[in-house]
Amino acid sequence: MIKETSEGIVVSLKISPNAKKNEIIKTNDDIKIKITAVPIDGKANSALTEFLSKTFKIPKTYIKILKGETSKEKTILFVTKDTEKIEKIYKTFQ
Numbered sequence: 001m002i003k004e005t006s007e008g009i010v011v012s013l014k015i016s017p018n019a020k021k022n023e024i025i026k027t028n029d030d031i032k033i034k035i036t037a038v039p040i041d042g043k044a045n046s047a048l049t050e051f052l053s054k055t056f057k058i059p060k061t062y063i064k065i066l067k068g069e070t071s072k073e074k075t076i077l078f079v080t081k082d083t084e085k086i087e088k089i090y091k092t093f094q
Contacts, residue, residue: 017044
């Protein structure tokens with residue numbers, strides 16, 4: 001699920017920690033992001049934020065986990081009004 005809000009773009013996705021490499025995988029049902037970090041002490045969340053930051057060229061402080069701090073299912077907010085970045089997020093997650 002992806003939707004635009006007054007703050008930016010909200011995306012629901014699933015995380016798979018402890019992977020061989022960081023990557024975004026689209027399936028018929030949802031979006032899965034594989035992260036190499038282990039899900040201990042917030043390391044996977046930090047790695048997810050950093051991966052998304054590099055992928056979409058958005059500062060880490062502009063990427064917020066709204067739901068799912070301790071879950072594999074997360075709701076992420078990208079705080080941006082930049083139309084190019086919004087388009088790239090839509091293309092990636094739709």
